[in-house]
Amino acid sequence: METLEEAYKLTKKSNGAPGIDGMTFELIEAEGLEKYLQQIRHELITKTYSPNRNRRKEIPKSGGKFRKLNIPCIRDRIVQTALKLILEPIFESDFQKGSYGYRPKRNAHEAVQKVMEAAIKGNTKVIDVDLKSYFNVVNWFVHHCFI
Numbered sequence: 001m002e003t004l005e006e007a008y009k010l011t012k013k014s015n016g017a018p019g020i021d022g023m024t025f026e027l028i029e030a031e032g033l034e035k036y037l038q039q040i041r042h043e044l045i046t047k048t049y050s051p052n053r054n055r056r057k058e059i060p061k062s063g064g065k066f067r068k069l070n071i072p073c074i075r076d077r078i079v080q081t082a083l084k085l086i087l088e089p090i091f092e093s094d095f096q097k098g099s100y101g102y103r104p105k106r107n108a109h110e111a112v113q114k115v116m117e118a119a120i121k122g123n124t125k126v127i128d129v130d131l132k133s134y135f136n137v138v139n140w141f142v143h144h145c146f147i
Contacts, residue, residue, distance in 0.1 A: 004037045007081035011074060019073030020055040028074065040075060051076045 012025050028036050043049035054070035061067050072080070088104065095103065100111035 001037065001041060003082045003085055004041055004078060007078045007085060008033065008037060010081050010085075011077045014077075016074070016077065017057075017071055018055075019071050019076065020053050021073045021075070023074050025074065036075075037078075040078060044079070049079065051079070 018024050040049070052073045052075070054072050057069045057071060058066040059069060092104070098114065100106045100108070100114075
């Protein structure tokens, strides 16, 4: 329960939009947060939890293109955050010190600083990978299986 409670706090802090079920943080709290989290816990323990479909939204980008968003329900975001709280420390220990992409408490500015420091020391080989429109072109099944 402690993990789900912390996951709820972090999910609420991000203040995301409701998913396809229309549930908001206000509705959850009005109906009883403890009861809501107990229900999620029960479904996880009994292995009956099943995520809802995502709400789809398109956001305009430059050049007349659109970015497709999939907005999960708050319930599913709580479960995702709870899993992140448990799994992130485990996987984080395996990363190299020089890895910066999508890691907690690291950002692009720090990565640039490390590259500058290495260049000053005479290290001249840099590997940079930028996957343009990755989520628009990657096979969704492959993405979920291997990412």
